Amino acid sequence: MHKWEGIEAFVSVAQHQSFSKAAQELGVSRSHISKQIAQLESRLDAQLLLRTTRSVSLTEVGQAFFLRCQDILNTLDEAEQAVIDLQERPRGNLRLSVAGAFGEDFIAPAAAAFMAENPGLAVELDFSNRVVDLITEGYDLAIRAGTLKDSSLIARRICNRRLVTCASPKYLKRYGTPESVSALVNHNCLVGTLSTWRFKEGSRHFDLKVSGDWHSNNGRALVHAAIADLGIVQLPDFYASVAIESGQLVPILEQFLPTDTGVWAVYPHNRHLSAKVRLFVSFLAERFGS
Known part of the structure; x- marks a missing residue:
């Protein structure tokens, strides 16, 4: 030794x-x-x-x-x-990288439920907007949304990621509801990390550059601004779902919604996939599959 x-x-x-x-x-x-x-x-x-x-x-x-x-x-x-794994029970330390509202509202409760079902497991949940290197930094898996770039990783889709465009009823009453994508140039658009929004017309996807007087790289901040009647926002549905269900925000331009992308569980391409990773990914896919 x-x-x-x-x-x-x-x-x-x-x-x-x-x-x-x-x-x-x-x-x-x-x-x-x-x-x-x-x-x-x-x-x-x-x-x-x-x-x-x-x-x-x-x-x-x-x-x-x-x-x-x-x-x-x-x-x-x-x-x-x-x-x-011969005992089919996840054990040890499960270290995963997550980010944003989806991590806070969905992955964290799911990880807690999975840990409660598996007493031999410890969970380390690391929140960061940085794209971590799973192998060199010692992560078991990461939750990532949208289009994946790292082809060296194995990815499993755990749910859809749908973009919604919406605004408050008061804002739409004051400034009118845009009936076409091009009409957005006449509105105050609440700008997030990207200055372009994604739309679909027929089978064609395209990006539209938007502008406005509110900028934030935080989805919750954009939702709060939209609820405060400041303008129109586009962001993943899990940010706006509660506000839409309560009537604080109203979806618009729904006929131009882009094709859903995905939320993915990604993990290194190991010869032997551990039970803790395999079972947790399956747990997420079953929990969020609908």
Whole structure:
């Protein structure tokens, strides 16, 4: 076992770029992590990490060693998970990346329900708008919406993502309801992350550049502005569904709705998919399939 000493600590520090976070992940002290890595570097007669008072980074040798060690630990995890999977019970730590209102309102309650059904499971739910690297950052899966770009990942559609265009009844009464997409140029459009909105006419999809005096990269902020009669908004239906059901917002231009995209559970292409990931993705697909 002498050759294994310090490997897990080194990989954790490399992934988190932090001794403190690695110590927290492994449930040991920071000094213990530091001692293990110092002994590992001494045994290898090579410097693996560059340390400053503010950061930790890999040396060239450390990077090469990290990639090999990460592969080895992943293989060990797969072997351990294979034994667990024989019992068909998800166990261990399920680490997933989510973002936005869909993560808050739907994925978080679903993850809590799944954990309640599986007492041997721990869940780590990380909210970030950043597209994380699942493999190098140690995530089991991520929930992503829209068109996927990373073809190296496996993706399973868990539900549809529908865009809606809507405004408050008071705004429409004051300024009129647009009957065509082109009529939006005469309205105040509440602009989100993108300055273009998506529409469909016949079989043709197209983007329309919009403008207005309210800009926000937060979907809830856009909904609040629309409810306050400031203008027209386009965003995924899960942001606006409650306001639409209550009558605070009214869907418009429904004949020009673009084709639904999807919300996806994405995970690395491993030879052996763990029970915790496989069963959780199936749980989400069943929960949100309708």
